[in-house]
Every structure is written in structure tokens, then in C-alpha cells.
Amino acid sequence: MKIKQYSNVLDKPLSKGKQEVSLSAFSFLFSELVQYNQTQVDNIAELERRLEDAGYSIGARVLELLCHREKGNRRETRLLGILSFVHSTVWKVLFGKVADSLEKGTENEDEYMISEKELLVNRFISIPKDMGTFNCGAFVAGIVRGVLDSAGFPAVVTAHFVPVEGQQRPRTTILIKFAEEVLRREARLG
Amino acid sequence: MSRASGPRSGDAIFASVERVNAELFTLTYGAIVRQLLTDLEEVEEVNKQLDQMGYNIGIRLIDEFLAKSNVSRCVDFKETADMIAKVGFKMFLGVTASVTNWDADGTCCSIVLEDNPLVDFVELPDTCQGLYYCNILSGVIRGALEMVSMKTEVTWTRDMLRGDDAFELQVKLLKQVPEEYPYKDDD
Numbered sequence: 596m597k598i599k600q601y602s603n604v605l606d607k608p609l610s611k612g613k614q615e616v617s618l619s620a621f622s623f624l625f626s627e628l629v630q631y632n633q634t635q636v637d638n639i640a641e642l643e644r645r646l647e648d649a650g651y652s653i654g655a656r657v658l659e660l661l662c663h664r665e666k667g668n669r670r671e672t673r674l675l676g677i678l679s680f681v682h683s684t685v686w687k688v689l690f691g692k693v694a695d696s697l698e699k700g701t702e703n704e705d706e707y708m709i710s711e712k713e714l715l716v717n718r719f720i721s722i723p724k725d726m727g728t729f730n731c732g733a734f735v736a737g738i739v740r741g742v743l744d745s746a747g748f749p750a751v752v753t754a755h756f757v758p759v760e761g762q763q764r765p766r767t768t769i770l771i772k773f774a775e776e777v778l779r780r781e782a783r784l785g
Numbered sequence: 786m787s788r789a790s791g792p793r794s795g796d797a798i799f800a801s802v803e804r805v806n807a808e809l810f811t812l813t814y815g816a817i818v819r820q821l822l823t824d825l826e827e828v829e830e831v832n833k834q835l836d837q838m839g840y841n842i843g844i845r846l847i848d849e850f851l852a853k854s855n856v857s858r859c860v861d862f863k864e865t866a867d868m869i870a871k872v873g874f875k876m877f878l879g880v881t882a883s884v885t886n887w888d889a890d891g892t893c894c895s896i897v898l899e900d901n902p903l904v905d906f907v908e909l910p911d912t913c914q915g916l917y918y919c920n921i922l923s924g925v926i927r928g929a930l931e932m933v934s935m936k937t938e939v940t941w942t943r944d945m946l947r948g949d950d951a952f953e954l955q956v957k958l959l960k961q962v963p964e965e966y967p968y969k970d971d972d
Contacts, residue, residue: 604908614807616902619849620877621805621813624921627838628817635824649816656812656906689809715805 609664612688622719629720629731639729647737647752654741657685670746674773674781677746681739682709689738690715695766705778707771709739710757714767730754732767739769749774792856792868795875802853802876811905818918828915835917839924840931847929850876862958863887865935866894869926869956878902886955895942896926898952909946918946923954934962 632645662670665684671677682697686709700706716731732754740752750773756765817838821831850856854872859865870882880902886895903919917923923939930937936959943953 604906610808610905612806612808614879614902615804616807616810616879617799617877618803618805619846621810623842623846624810624813624817627841628813628820630841631817631834631838632820645820649813649820652816652819653812656815657808660808660906689806691806 609660612660612664621715625716625731625734626719628734639726643729643733643754646731646733647740650734650737650739651741651744654738654743655745656741657689657738658742658745661685661688672747673784674748674777677743677748678707678771681742685738685742700770703772705773705775707773709769709771710766711769712759712766713764714754717767728756730756730767732756732769735767736769739771743771743773748777750777792854792872795854795872795881798853798872798876799879804879807879807902808905811902811907814903814921815907818916822913822916828913832915832917832920835920836924836927839921839926840928841924842921843925843928843930844932846877846925847932850929859933861891862935862961863891863894865930865933866896866956869929870896873929874898892958894956896954896956897943898954901945901952904946904952907946914947917941917944919944919952926954926956930956936960936962 628649629642629646632642632649636642636645658670661680661684662668665688666680671680678697682694686692686694694709695712696708696710698708698710700708714732714735716734720731722729736752736754740750743750743752750771752772753770755768755770757768758765818831818835821834822828825831825834850873853876854868856868856872859868866884870884874880874882880898880900882896882898884894884896887893901919903922907918909916909918919941923941927937927939938957938959940955940957941953942955943949943951945952
């Protein structure tokens with residue numbers, strides 16, 4: 596038998612995180628998550644909020660895990676640092692690649708966007724007409740918010756479809772709007 | 786590929802399919818369990834809901850299993866159990882399982898997981914002692930087998946989160962539903 600027993604989960608050596616499961620196993624599971632939550636709500640906003648909640652709890656754990664494993668127990672304290680941590684380290688571990696782009700919003704100082712041509716959770720999802728702007732990316736937005744919030748960067752994070760010229764499927768943009776206190780602190784740190 | 790080439794090995798299929806990081810899978814499953822615990826409050830209800838979700842997955846997952854594994858009709862329940870353990874678990878979760886504890890008439894056996902990606906980072910708190918954390922897996926097996934005309938009962942007999950030394954699922958064949966006319970395998 597390969598598995599060794601530990602009395603406490605904290606005694607276990609931290610896994611290297613290289614194990615994989617099939618994409619379908621994840622997709623089946625994710626689709627059950629969405630379907631179950633659909634039975635618990637009566638509108639789209641509520642459904643997105645519940646998916647975001649599920650993601651948030653993952654984000655909080657991912658931050659802790661990755662700070663231990665990848666960053667020698669240090670976490671980012673600066674805005675650009677934590678954003679690039681999300682865009683590269685977190686994305687790479689969770690989705691196997693760095694996010695397609697990270698940009699600063701042009702209209703507002705406090706807005707940043709992470710964009711992905713084909714977000715993993717939207718890959719096998721088509722939104723029925725009557726569900727309007729519903730976006731399963733809310734789950735990933737939740738993960739991002741979970742990471743940021745737990746690192747001391749409270750923000751409102753939302754997922755949006757953005758049509759791309761010449762492409763049948765829209766890209767998904769995760770919009771991050773930081774709380775005022777974050778920007779004030781950042782300004783103070785210079 | 787010729788249909789006559791026989792079943793493909795779980796390793797070969799797993800190597801050829803798209804994969805994702807197991808931690809994303811594990812953490813997502815954890816998020817589902819936590820949501821259910823919050824919504825349903827009763828641990829028994831959570832067990833039921835996890836089994837139901839697994840069942841929903843099983844009845845869909847069997848199609849992909851049959852399409853990718855090249856497995857044709859299993860001659861008996863023994864072969865079926867072997868396919869689940871050797872090919873099924875490998876191609877979806879990347880882990881191997883073994884089949885043991887056959888009863889005399891070959892209708893009941895145990896599937897023992899050598900590795901279980903659902904339980905990384907998990908420890909059951911005192912308030913959840915009645916929880917079958919991995920109950921989704923038993924639902925998947927039950928659902929998938931129902932689609933190939935086998936009614937089964939799947940129960941956990943050992944669970945490491947409850948202090949046992951392995952993860953063991955008992956699979957009991959209740960009834961084999963006869964194939965109905967005019968459906969026959971496409972041979």
C-alpha cells in the first residue's frame with residue numbers, strides 16, 4: 596500500500612502539486628457544482644454569487660498553499676506583486692499556464708483585468724439565452740477574490756464575456772476593482 | 786484504430802487525454818462539500834446529495850469511458866470490477882485501484898483505492914464524523930454501472946478519513962437487467 600497514514604493533516608509532507616486528473620473528471624465535477632447551485636437560487640445574480648463563494652474558499656487555501664510551497668513562506672505586500680502572483684503563479688498551478696493578459700483599466704485607477712481566451716471553466720459551457728449574462732467565470736473570480744482578500748487586498752472581482760473580432764467565442768475577463776484602502780496604502784508606500 | 790484491438794490500458798488513455806492539476810480538482814470538491822454542509826446542515830443529507838451528484842456524473846461518464854477504453858461487453862461482474870479499478874480510476878483520476886474480497890458467487894467485491902485525489906488537505910472535524918467525504922465516488926460507480934444494465938449497491942467499508950488504513954468500496958451486484966430487444970452491441 597502506497598499511502599501512509601498520518602494522525603494529523605499538518606504532519607503530512609506538503610505535496611509537490613504535480614499530480615493530475617483528467618480534464619473530464621474536473622469538468623464533470625464542476626458541472627455538478629453549477630447544477631446543484633442552480634437548484635438553490637432563483638436568479639442569475641444569486642447563482643453567480645454562490646459560485647463566487649465556492650471559488651473564494653478555494654482562493655484562500657490556494658494563497659496559503661502557494662506561499663508555503665513556491666515563495667518560501669513570504670507573501671506579496673505590494674499591489675503589482677500580488678497581481679502578478681495571481682496572474683502567473685496561481686494561474687500556472689491551477690490552470691497549467693500563465694493567464695493570457697494582465698492589464699490596468701484605462702478609465703479607473705483602481706481597476707485591473709486578467710483576460711483569458713478560453714477560461715477552463717467556460718470551455719464546455721454554453722449559456723442558454725434565458726440566462727443572459729451568466730458567466731461560470733464567477734467561480735474563478737471568486738478564487739481571485741479569495742487570494743486577494745486573504746493577502747490583505749480586498750477587492751470586488753467579477754467575470755465578463757468580451758467578444759473578440761473574428762472569433763466565435765468571447766474571451767473571459769476577470770475584472771478586479773480594489774477597495775479604496777488598498778490604493779491609499781499603496782500610495783503611502785510610494 | 787481497430788475495434789478488435791481489445792481494451793486499452795488505463796495508463797495509455799490517461800496519457801492521451803487532456804489533464805488538469807489535481808489540486809484544482811481536490812479544492813473544488815472540497816468547496817462543494819463545504820457548500821453542502823452549510824446548506825443541508827445534516828451530515829446524512831450531505832452524504833445523500835454527494836451520492837446523487839456522483840450518480841449524475843456516472844450516467845454521463847460511462848459514455849466517455851466506453852468510447853475511449855475500447856472495452857466491449859464484459860463477460861461477467863468480475864471483469865466489470867476489474868475494468869473499473871484498472872481502467873476507470875486510472876483514466877479519470879490517474880490513480881490505480883485493486884479488486885479484492887470476492888464472495889463465493891462472484892457478485893460482491895471490494896475496490897481498494899491506492900491513492901485518492903479527493904482527500905488531499907482534508908481532515909474531518911469532530912462535527913462531521915458521520916460524513917462519507919468521498920461519497921461522490923460511490924455514486925459515480927453506481928450510475929455508470931446502471932447504464933450498462935447492472936444494478937449495484939456501493940458502500941464504503943474503509944475510509945482513511947475515519948481512521949481506517951485504506952479507502953475501500955464494497956460493490957454488490959443486485960440485479961443484472963436483461964438487454965431489451967432490439968438493442969445489441971454494434972458488432
